[in-house]
Amino acid sequence: MNVGVVGLGTMGAGIVEVFARNGLNVVAVEVDQPALERGQANLAGSTDRAVARGKLTEADRDALLGRVRFAVGLAALREVDLVVEAVPEHLDLKRRIFAELDHICKPTAILATNTSSLSVTEVAAATRRPGQVIGLHFFNPAPVMKLVEVIRTVVTADRVVADAQALCARLGKVAVTVADRAGFVANALLFGYLNQAVAMYEAKYATREDIDAAMRLGCGLPMGPLALMDLIGLDTGYQILDTMYRRGGRDRRHAPAPLLKQMVTAGLLGRKSGKGFYTYAKPGSSAVVSDDLTPTSSQVDSGRPVSKVGVAGEGAPAADMVEALTKAGYDVARGSPAELSDVDLVVAATVDTPVVECAMGTGRPADVVGLHLVNGVAEVVHTVRTAPEAVAAARSVAAQLGRTPVVCPDRAGFLVDALLFPYLNDAVKMVDAGYATVDDIDNAMKLGCGYPAGPFEVLDEVGLDTALARQRQLYRQLREPGLAPAPLLEQMVTAGYLGRKAGRGFRSYA
Template sequence: MAREFTSVAVVGLGTMGAGIVEVFARYGHNVLASDISEDAVERGRQKIIGSTDRAVAKGKLTEADRDALLARINFVVGLERLDAVDLVIEAVPEQLELKQRIFAELDRVCKPEAILATNTSSLSVTEISVATGRPNQVVGLHFFNPAPVMKLVEVVRTVVTAPDVITDVEALCAQLGKTDVTISDRAGFIANALLFGYLNHAVQMLESRYATREDIDAAMKYGCGLPMGPLALMDLIGLDTAYEILDTMYRRGGRDRRHAPVPLIKQMVTAGLLGRKSGRGFYTYEKPGSPVIVADEQTPVADSASADAARGIAKVGVVGSGTMATGIVEVFAKAGYEVVSVTRGAEKSARVRAAIENSLNKGVARGKLSEPDRDAALARVTSSANLEDLADVDLVVEAVVEELSVKKALFANFDEICKPGVVLATTTSSLPVVEVAMATQRPADVVGLHFFNPAQVMPLVEIVETIRTSAETAATARAVTAALRKVGVSCTDRSGFIVNALLFPYLNDAVKMLEANYATADDIDHAMKLGCGYPMGPFELLDVVGLDVSLAITRELYLELREPGFAPAPLLEHLVTAGYLGRKTGRGFRDYTKR
């Protein structure tokens, strides 16, 4: 039977520590809240009062419950009064020497049976534990920010942590309404090991001027459904904190280059640009601590000259009969464009039209579309099995299979058939747009328009300019995207563009984590959903996307960028070879045939 923790102490009353105090007090525990000075203690007290007052204002806590919660907290200076508690959680800054000093002092002060826990997000729990005479009673309890809201706790065991200690803290997490994932002591644990490689890569994109900060953030919010873009998230975390986590993970994790902090991060930290807390990081804020972003010298301004350069588009050709092509036809037709849907035969054309009708009827049934608007959209679509019917369109959107040879042959045909000045767009998600463009005699007219699936629903379009794309063509692509009421983000022609270049290395890292038996697929998915607010865990997403598709994109990224950390995980290769491709085959990382 798990032990009962009747009294708990939290050391360090910054944002995390104050949040952890609130969590325990909410669930009926008496808490000693400790910090280094009276001023620090008072700041912590005000954080907790402010947080609970906001909960009352939002109707999530009654005034009586708030008062009872606050009455269970006893604020103290120093560690001497922690001698009788059952559990101490340390939440001081991420500095190993500081934590070791505190744990040595806790070992002296606390009763012999007390469990000592660290909230570190990246440091070695083992190195912290050996500062005490009871390393078997030291454990990692990594809460996520804000602790009262986030449901995940990573329970980190060292090689000497006693099994009953793990059992006891796992039971405690459940009592606090948290979901725990138990893992061994490895750099970054689960969530940070996956999250910070992705964040670092996003900063690298910005540093190389591959895309703007706004477009990088919009791409990941609208293309992946993430609660925040990576650069805004870095500002929230704090660039100094992010640098320390990355540097620690790089040194502890085998010096993986993906965790080597991008130089821009260190430069910004040195310049005092720490994010929200300093009022400026990748973005500029209304005041220090404010979430309100204000315009600065990097904020994009409307370019009327560029908009004026856009060509007029009235008639659009869409080539392909798959899910993506069908969705794109519907999107253009609903936006008022005349659409020629070209497939490889009458049967495929009939399927495309039936799918569009079905989708539009669902829109009517849900009250999102009127019957006259549905009928008008359908009337704008003309079906064809002949590429020659593209002769008078103003824009061609290719949405066929992801094979470069097929796309190049198709664009060579467009070159012969289409009128001068037509914009030729490919929806490729990972192939080089410039290679498609060079299959024509008009590469200046070729651009990438990467829609996301399902195109009728997903708001993002990546606008991909090659080194041969003209300013007029790019301006036209942006204008069309806006007319479709989509969020357009611009980038240059590099494998994976923005979304896939950031998403698939993260997914590949998750596979490598599973492959190393570090954590289960369920625990990794829980960590990213509950700890980072992702709509799906990496293995859920891989099974939905398709492991074969994921492997192909990962290979393309690795072939172009030659980054060792991007090499496809062998486990991903093996599953694809075995025919385990995800939901579409009934088995991928999970078996769907038994559900």
């Protein structure tokens, strides 16, 4: 089988590698000679890294490269059996390319688009063979990520879908086949979250380092959202969000954060241009170098010494906090304002109510920070009354507790939950809409984005009642229609399907 790839940027070069690695002959096409040379360099860089890491022998690399023929212009694709298009995310450009491919490629050839958010149906309609047009959505980096979303439109022939699924199997990929809807499965769930993280950064809610650490260490994600945006490319990310906003029901959470457009205009595209939210050693490099936003050690390490800590708050969270602080060697006090009078710092252990309510009850709100432990991170929450010295002191307490401190303001969900629960809620809405199954969605997020667990595994683990409570809290505070709890989530909680602890949630347990 001979295949072609059009566009050798972030995705196309990786897709060429996947094909050639699995023994297929590939015609790799770019728009002009300089772009072709960049594409060749992308492929050479990636395969050289694989050799350096011991994942590929030199002989296999040479054989792989020997199966790739590079060319400028679509005319080189006359003989291929399948083409994957990976040019920028613009509908007009893709339609123009498909119309040309339709004339150039042999009549039996399958034409596939790697689009993330555009309508495969509209792309197909630019050809005289819409039954042979399909979406093959690879994930970044294509050689690593196991998922391919196969998008069938209402006119894609069954045989073409079967051929595409068989091809994925041959490439060692797992195919999830879905209908043509903006963002398909993974991006529809991912991009609302990425955009929200960018908006938080833009609003100076937290630093880039803290936003990323919160999701890596708090949720076990392989990358933080801003580092991931840099990998995806801010121009591509912007286009995907813009299309999802327009095609996906104008959910304001998909309206691209204004900062994205500004950064794209300024040429800050992420790794591929050497600078995005972070600065990289050189264009295309994954090595982050420090820049003027990198926190200095004096910013990180300062803070008054703390030996006695007061704990404010009720119930299990406060009891757990007392235990954690005592274990870490602190002298701990609880109770009335009088009992807290000689402590160096007061931490409020609360997630259901604003920290400032708790702080006002202590009689010394300047010394109160919220402290919320989520796996490897401690969220350090400052209220409008918290003194900067108290935040610095709380950071050192967090470190003493063995957690990475992340600082954020006193808003519903703080940092981790505010980013996590809307994504989980969106996954429930997707099942409720009948677009994809619980298993397909969990697989898509694990195999496409490298998440350690799918959203339904997480929901069953944390408890559907907890998820519903958090989501209601976010919705009440922000009044954003897209944050309304999914009706299916409410129904399952009412029915007692609370997750693993109840023996049944989105799955059943022994």
